[in-house]
Amino acid sequence: xxxxxxxxxxxxxxxxxxxxxxxxxxxxxxxxxxxxxxxxxxxxxxxxxxxxxxxxxxxxxxxxxxxxxxxxxxxxxxxxxxxxxxxxxxxxxxxxxxxxxxxxxxxxxxxxxxxxxxxxxxxxxxxxxxxxxxxxxxxxxxxxxxxxxxxxxxxxxxxxxxxxxxxxxxxxxxxxxxxxxxxxxxxxxxxxxxxxxxxxxxxxxxxxxxxxxxxxxxxxxxxxxxxxxxxxxx
Amino acid sequence: xxxxxxxxxxxxxxxxxxxxxxxxxxxxxxxxxxxxxxxxxxxxxxxxxxxxxxxxxxxxxxxxxxxxxxxxxxxxxxxxxxxxxxxxxxxxxxxxxxxxxxxxxxxxxxxxxxxxxxxxxxxxxxxxxxxxxxxxxxxxxxxxxxxxxxxxxxxxxxxxxxxxxxxxxxxxxxxxxxxxxxxxxxxxxxxxxxxxxxxxxxxxxxxxxxxxxxxxxxxxxxxxxxxxxxxxxxxxxxxxxxxxxxxxxxxxxxxxxxxxxxxxxxxxxxxxxxxxxxxxxxxxxxxxxxxxxxxxxxxxxxxxxxxxxxxxxxxxxxxxxx
Numbered sequence: 326x327x328x329x330x331x332x333x334x335x336x337x338x339x340x341x342x343x344x345x346x347x348x349x350x351x352x353x354x355x356x357x358x359x360x361x362x363x364x365x366x367x368x369x370x371x372x373x374x375x376x377x378x379x380x381x382x383x384x385x386x387x388x389x390x391x392x393x394x395x396x397x398x399x400x401x402x403x404x405x406x407x408x409x410x411x412x413x414x415x416x417x418x419x420x421x422x423x424x425x426x427x428x429x430x431x432x433x434x435x436x437x438x439x440x441x442x443x444x445x446x447x448x449x450x451x452x453x454x455x456x457x458x459x460x461x462x463x464x465x466x467x468x469x470x471x472x473x474x475x476x477x478x479x480x481x482x483x484x485x486x487x488x489x490x491x492x493x494x495x496x497x498x499x500x501x502x503x504x505x506x507x508x509x510x511x512x513x514x515x516x517x518x519x520x521x522x523x524x525x526x527x528x529x530x531x532x533x534x535x536x537x538x539x540x541x542x543x544x545x546x547x548x549x550x551x552x553x554x555x556x557x558x559x
Numbered sequence: 560x561x562x563x564x565x566x567x568x569x570x571x572x573x574x575x576x577x578x579x580x581x582x583x584x585x586x587x588x589x590x591x592x593x594x595x596x597x598x599x600x601x602x603x604x605x606x607x608x609x610x611x612x613x614x615x616x617x618x619x620x621x622x623x624x625x626x627x628x629x630x631x632x633x634x635x636x637x638x639x640x641x642x643x644x645x646x647x648x649x650x651x652x653x654x655x656x657x658x659x660x661x662x663x664x665x666x667x668x669x670x671x672x673x674x675x676x677x678x679x680x681x682x683x684x685x686x687x688x689x690x691x692x693x694x695x696x697x698x699x700x701x702x703x704x705x706x707x708x709x710x711x712x713x714x715x716x717x718x719x720x721x722x723x724x725x726x727x728x729x730x731x732x733x734x735x736x737x738x739x740x741x742x743x744x745x746x747x748x749x750x751x752x753x754x755x756x757x758x759x760x761x762x763x764x765x766x767x768x769x770x771x772x773x774x775x776x777x778x779x780x781x782x783x784x785x786x787x788x789x790x791x792x793x794x795x796x797x798x799x800x801x802x803x804x805x806x807x808x809x810x811x812x813x814x815x816x817x818x819x820x821x822x823x824x825x826x827x828x829x830x831x832x833x834x835x836x837x838x839x840x841x842x843x844x845x846x847x848x849x850x851x852x853x854x855x856x857x858x859x860x861x862x863x864x865x866x867x868x869x870x871x872x873x874x875x876x877x878x879x880x881x
Contacts, residue, residue: 376791378881397795399881404793414788418591427589431794 326352327373327483327514332382334368342368344538346382350516352482355509357525358518360535366518369535370485373516374408375399387482404432407481407513411488413472415460421447422456425474432479446474450504466497473501477508484508486517490524502528589789590782590799592806597781601774601807602814605861608767609818610825612760613857617826619756620850626749629742635674635711637719638736639663639726643702646732650702659730660705666726667709672717679706705730764864771811771865775803775872790880800873804866811865815858823854 327350334343342365350356358366371377372384375391384391386402394402407428415424422443429439447453450470460468469489476484484505490498502524509515516533519525525532532543587593641660644650660678667676681703688701711717719735726733779786789799846854 374791375881376787396878400790400793400795402793403791406793408791414784416589416591416785416788418594419589427789428792430589431789431792431798 326350326385326388328383328385330383332372332379332384334365334372334377335380341380342538343372343379343535343540346535346538346540348533348540348542350483350514352514353509353512355506355515355530356517356533357528357530358516358533358535359520359525361520364535365538366520366535367487369533369540370408370487370516370518373483373485374406375403404428404479405482407476407479407484409469409472409476409484409486409489411491413460413468415468415471415475417460420457420459421452421463421471424460424471425478428475428479442478443474446478450474469501473504477504477513480511481513483514483516486515488519488521489517490519490521498524588802588806589794590785590802592778592782592803595778595781597774597777598810601771602810602817604770604774605767605811605814605865606817606821608763608770609815609857609861610822612763612767612861613819613822613854614825615756615760615763616854616857617822617846619753619760620846620854622749622753622756624845626746626753629745636738637709637711638738639667639707639709640734640736641705641707641730642732642734643704644732653703656703656705659733660707662729663705663726663733664707666729667707667722670717670722672712673709674712675710677708679708767861768864768868771807771868772872775807775869776876778803779873779876787880790877796874796877799877800870803873804870807869808862808866812858812862815861819855819857 329349330347332343332346333341335341346369358369360366368377372379375386378391387405389398389402391399391402416427419427425447426439426443429442444453444456447456450473452467452470452474455463455467460471463471473486473489476486486505489501489505505515505517534541534543592598641656641663642651643653643656664676664678667673684703684706719737723733723735726735786799
């Protein structure tokens with residue numbers, strides 16, 4: 326479970342970009358994070374993947390108060406969070422295989438296990454033939470799939486994605502949502518930041534709506550709505 | 560023409576994998592450290608600092624050996640001089656100087672604390688004076704004093720003032736020289752030089768460490784995005800530091816080896832030049848086996864220090880990340 330209580334964030338001595346944000350994400354839930362540009366979506370995401378620390382308030386992740394953790398404990402929490410960045414942030418000197426294997430290597434998993442899992446996942450995202458390719462030689466869509474594979478390879482407990490469908494056509498966007506849905510059904514809590522109304526309207530998940538640093542929550546229609554709609558599409 | 564030649568060359572020359580946009584071998588480091596622009600700078604800097612360090616350390620060893628040999632060579636030794644002039648400054652007849660010298664030698668030989676007495680021949684005295692007075696000087700016209708080298712028992716309990724008084728019964732201006740004041744000055748001087756060499760070594764070491772820290776900081780800022788990404792993926796500070804410290808250690812070891820080889824060539828050159836100059840005053844400089852091992856092994860402590868500095872620098876930089 327992830328719990329935010331009266332969380333605020335400001336950069337330096339500037340105004341608060343997040344004001345008094347409170348919400349709870351139940352394990353296995355699926356949320357869209359939306360709001361106009363400049364509303365604080367990226368700031369909230371950076372708090373969620375522990376790229377920043379709040380200037381006030383309480384954040385509990387997986388039952389632990391992050392304000393009371395040491396650096397090693399924070400690193401261990403980050404290992405349980407998968408992030409798909411808007412600009413992918415792949416390591417240019419590494420092959421597709423090594424980029425996807427990186428989170429497992431950070432966790433110190435055995436090479437044999439890494440080889441099996443990464444190969445299987447790359448096949449699954451349709452990049453089995455590109456495992457030695459460098460990111461610079463791949464298309465935007467392929468790079469995005471690598472970024473997604475890297476985010477999910479460790480079976481994270483929380484998956485965060487920042488505008489994951491931004492560079493994709495509708496069909497690939499739907500496939501991507503199917504992938505996130507599948508992970509969600511396997512128990513991963515998913516939060517997708519987007520201002521793509523079409524996607525949010527099509528998939529009936531709860532919405533965390535940020536506006537001028539403040540948050541309110543809109544309930545989705547029903548759980549499983551996504552699957553029903555996908556079955557209709559494919 | 561050039562284009563055709565280039566086309567015939569195997570692609571591996573231009574890193575075949577990079578040309579094809581693939582990478583089949585696993586990267587040694589998660590950060591792109593191998594491609595960093597600071598690598599050659601750091602390697603060269605450490606090589607140059609190692610040359611200076613090697614020379615400073617050798618100088619320190621040489622000075623220490625010199626002091627030791629001088630002290631050891633003069634331990635228990637005294638000289639007795641029978642001046643060739645009287646108290647009024649008039650030259651004494653050389654035969655009288657010789658006779659007084661013989662009498663003094665007899666008294667010394669009879670003394671229970673004296674182990675050995677040797678009268679320095681006039682020819683030897685002239686040889687000793689020739690570097691200062693020149694070979695062509697008309698030595699025969701110079702008043703040559705009588706000189707006696709004496710080796711005493713090593714317990715050093717002999718009352719030299721009493722002995723000198725006894726000698727003055729037969730040679731009124733006879734003087735005992737224990738070399739003590741000269742040796743003290745020389746030891747003090749070489750000690751100061753040794754301190755300067757050690758200080759220089761410390762300054763070289765500190766400069767190297769500051770440069771390593773600067774190099775690591777520059778490397779980190781060069782790879783800031785990648786560093787941040789590793790951090791966000793849950794890489795612990797130690798995990799990141801381990802990669803950079805290993806990379807820095809390898810670079811420093813390479814630089815250190817290059818420096819020691821270059822420094823060794825300089826040292827051999829210096830000892831060859833010194834070998835051609837017959838400087839009798841300075842004892843021959845020879846390194847002990849241990850000193851040779853220390854000099855040859857210099858890259859190891861350099862690499863270790865650089866590694867520790869890199870680790871400390873990375874950990875400090877990482878504390879700025881949440």
